[in-house]
Amino acid sequence: MKTAVVTFPGSNCDRDMWVALRDVSGKEPVKVWHGDADLPDGLDFIALPGGFSYGDYLRSGAMAANSPIMRSVVAAAERGVPVLGVCNGFQVLTEARLLPGALMRNAAQTFICRTVPLVVENATSLFTSAYTKGDTIHIPVAHHDGNYFADDDTLDRLEIEGRVAFRYAENCNGSRRDIAGVLNESGNVLGMMPHPERAIEADHGGSDGRRLFESVIGSLVGA
Amino acid sequence: MKVRIHVSLKPGVLDPQGRAVHHALEGLGYKGVEDVRIGRLVEMDVADDTTDAALDEMCQKLLANMVIENYRIEKVA
Numbered sequence: 001m002k003t004a005v006v007t008f009p010g011s012n013c014d015r016d017m018w019v020a021l022r023d024v025s026g027k028e029p030v031k032v033w034h035g036d037a038d039l040p041d042g043l044d045f046i047a048l049p050g051g052f053s054y055g056d057y058l059r060s061g062a063m064a065a066n067s068p069i070m071r072s073v074v075a076a077a078e079r080g081v082p083v084l085g086v087c088n089g090f091q092v093l094t095e096a097r098l099l100p101g102a103l104m105r106n107a108a109q110t111f112i113c114r115t116v117p118l119v120v121e122n123a124t125s126l127f128t129s130a131y132t133k134g135d136t137i138h139i140p141v142a143h144h145d146g147n148y149f150a151d152d153d154t155l156d157r158l159e160i161e162g163r164v165a166f167r168y169a170e171n172c173n174g175s176r177r178d179i180a181g182v183l184n185e186s187g188n189v190l191g192m193m194p195h196p197e198r199a200i201e202a203d204h205g206g207s208d209g210r211r212l213f214e215s216v217i218g219s220l221v222g223a
Numbered sequence: 224m225k226v227r228i229h230v231s232l233k234p235g236v237l238d239p240q241g242r243a244v245h246h247a248l249e250g251l252g253y254k255g256v257e258d259v260r261i262g263r264l265v266e267m268d269v270a271d272d273t274t275d276a277a278l279d280e281m282c283q284k285l286l287a288n289m290v291i292e293n294y295r296i297e298k299v300a
Contacts, residue, residue: 059288066285095288102290107239149236149291174239 001220003029003045006073008064013050013087013197020197021047024213025220034067044220045082046073048089050142050195060103060145061091070096082126082216083189087143090181090191099184099191100158101150106143107174113142115205117169118180118194122162125183126219127190130211136169137208139194146193148175148182158182165190224271225299226278230287231262262292 003021007014014031021029029047030040039046054063064070070092077083077098085093093099106112115138123133131137150158155177158164166181173193181192196209232238238260245259265286269278278296287294 058285062285062288094290100290102288104236104291105239107237109239109243147239151290174237 001025001027001044001217002040002042003027003047003217004032004040004043005029005047005049006032006034006069007049008034008051008053008067008088008092010053010055011049011051011088013195016195016197017047017049017086020200020209020213021045021217023200024210025217032069034064034069037068037072039069039072039076043076043081045084045216046076048073048083048085048092049197050087050089053088053092056145059091059095061088061093061095064088064092065095074098077184077189080186080188082220084127084212084216085189085191086195086197087141087146087193090193091145093189093191098189099182100154101148101179101182103143103145103193104147104149104174105145106147106172111142111144112146112172113140114172115140115199116172116194118166119169121164121167122183124162125165125187125190125215127183127212127216128165130215130218137211138199138206139196139209140198140205141172141194143173143193146173146175148173148179148193150176155179161185163187166192166194224269224273226267226269226273227297227299228265228267228278228282228286229262229295229297230265230282230292231294232260233291233293236291 120131167178196212199209241259
């Protein structure tokens, strides 16, 4: 099994993501730099971490979505390789059009940094199979632009297709329909604003995020 | 050729920044401000033979996010 964490200039959760993946998978993930043209061969999982890539210039995630490595990430996602984008990584995935919608400035205009309750809406996906539908889990958020927007038709389609992975139990940022995380059509790309990689050890603010990594790593065992 | 790209939020997309600025204007005592929407202005200097199609493509690929924004191209000179 081979996993990778992509670092953009301004990423700041790449190490936490790396540690989470290492702890759960037992293998050290490959570190990939945004300027690399190609991903290492044979990757089974790619994570785009949180942070402030390119200083959030233009729009959060817009510049990173157009960086050299993203062409390879898009191609890998289209081949079915699982891709997880957390926080800024979610913003990058929407800007790269791997996921529908956009992340706008929080409704209250403020940066939010606290642990929030989430409801697991889909417990059959690659990323969420270790949870139970309806579970309430506690995961930290830390963002300024987490206000999920998509038009009504897109939202309806996401709901019908079971592509809302997580919802905020209490809407903290104005996201439409309380959406905290969404899946792509094939179910191999997940974007979410909350940080599961910050919740993998009971001694460090809880371990509710660990099952997300166990789900996806579990699906790769043998790979 | 100088080109100005005006990027604005689509109608119906809530604009928390605009709302906050609207509130601040009212706080300063300005009456009759009905609505405030915040956009972005991108000024570019491009080769004279740059086509409209190329400008559209720049807007749609990078300068605007078509999920939430519209853009208008203004050729200045």
